[in-house]
Amino acid sequence: MILRALQLPCSLFVKECNLMSDSHTHSLSRRKFLRGATAGTLAFSAPYVALSSARTVGYAKGTSVHPNIDELRVVEAHDEKMTEGTRGRLSWEQQESQVQWDRVQANMDRMACALVKEKDPERAWKSIFLKPPGKSWSETTVAIKSNHQGVQRARSAVVSKLCHVLTDIAGVSGANIAIYDGCHGGNMSKNTRFKKLPDGVKLANRWGSYNAKVGLPHPYVDGTGSSKCLDHLAKGEVDILIDLALTKRVMMWAGGFTQLMKNHFGTFNPRPGHAKNGHDDYLIAINKSSQILGKMDSSGKVQFPRQQLCMIDALWGSESGPGGTSTHQLNRLYMGNMAPVVDYQVATKLRADTMGWRINRDVTERFLTGFGYTADDLPNDGQCIDAIAYAG
Numbered sequence: 001m002i003l004r005a006l007q008l009p010c011s012l013f014v015k016e017c018n019l020m021s022d023s024h025t026h027s028l029s030r031r032k033f034l035r036g037a038t039a040g041t042l043a044f045s046a047p048y049v050a051l052s053s054a055r056t057v058g059y060a061k062g063t064s065v066h067p068n069i070d071e072l073r074v075v076e077a078h079d080e081k082m083t084e085g086t087r088g089r090l091s092w093e094q095q096e097s098q099v100q101w102d103r104v105q106a107n108m109d110r111m112a113c114a115l116v117k118e119k120d121p122e123r124a125w126k127s128i129f130l131k132p133p134g135k136s137w138s139e140t141t142v143a144i145k146s147n148h149q150g151v152q153r154a155r156s157a158v159v160s161k162l163c164h165v166l167t168d169i170a171g172v173s174g175a176n177i178a179i180y181d182g183c184h185g186g187n188m189s190k191n192t193r194f195k196k197l198p199d200g201v202k203l204a205n206r207w208g209s210y211n212a213k214v215g216l217p218h219p220y221v222d223g224t225g226s227s228k229c230l231d232h233l234a235k236g237e238v239d240i241l242i243d244l245a246l247t248k249r250v251m252m253w254a255g256g257f258t259q260l261m262k263n264h265f266g267t268f269n270p271r272p273g274h275a276k277n278g279h280d281d282y283l284i285a286i287n288k289s290s291q292i293l294g295k296m297d298s299s300g301k302v303q304f305p306r307q308q309l310c311m312i313d314a315l316w317g318s319e320s321g322p323g324g325t326s327t328h329q330l331n332r333l334y335m336g337n338m339a340p341v342v343d344y345q346v347a348t349k350l351r352a353d354t355m356g357w358r359i360n361r362d363v364t365e366r367f368l369t370g371f372g373y374t375a376d377d378l379p380n381d382g383q384c385i386d387a388i389a390y391a392g
Helices: 010-015 030-042 092-098 101-116 121-128 156-170 260-266 279-287 339-354 361-369 387-391
Strands: 075-078 142-146 177-180 210-215 226-230 240-245 307-317 328-336
Touching: 075 101, 075 387, 101 121, 101 156, 101 328, 101 387, 121 156, 142 156, 142 260, 156 177, 156 240, 156 307, 226 279, 240 260, 260 279, 260 339, 279 339, 279 361, 307 339, 328 339, 339 361
Parallel strands: 142 177, 142 240, 240 307
Antiparallel strands: 075 328, 210 226, 307 328
């Protein structure tokens, strides 16, 4: 349980430490749309989760999270012209100099269109990012969880595009956007100077880190356990959450890769995940929590989505990890709404099938089944959606 995690040596901890769209609803049902929109009125009023011996409600397997996005849909952009050169082992600063901004950001527009089956990029982004009920866009708060373990980072072109979509298209105030990593982000504002961000965007470092104890759902301690979460999420102070991850290697108990799900080891205290009998149960539980997905009703249905976008920056990636430099120049980006689904597709299709890198397939499949899905449920014959082909 949680107390056992505190016995871990510090070295281990350090190592792993109003809907904007028009009346169109794309291909999704009106019933799904209305359910998400009307139920959201209470989405962000919850205080800290009350802890007791009772089980904590978590995401109900296979239910809808986002009214405009199919949770099983994963979009890929593979374009060798998104970066210059062919070298994998480069510093972040060297990578930054080789990124072709226009190409990356145009492909992100194509990905947004493919994700919600839309042709116009602005309409697509407006369907992805939803305004919380009772707030104006200028009052809406956004958090971007960025992976800052080791020396690899998301590239500025990706971060800048996400932030400018929020400010220029949605109308979010730059001062209400925070980029954080509650575990490894202590020096983010000094060593990761993302370029061309909107005025006011905060490189929030650890952003106070995780201090608020919250209950966690099944399968961790059968839904009776707890852990510490980032204060702002525990208090309901974050309206929109974006999970922005990289693709690197990690221990086999976590699937052999660290991507979107494990990225939230900087949103929740990672120590219980390293404790005996924690492992993938803990990783699944935190990603099923209301703090990440959004406030839920008593049955576990998300009333309004907090985590509205999951994205993996795989312009470069790493066969090894989680520390160290990148090893391969991959020229890929991935986008979806449900972290375990995106993780599964990237781990199996890119890391294992394309690159030949080792993963733990049993654990990788468990990430899917833990959320009520199997590989047979995936659309497009189990393949990622090609965003560039979709855009024509």
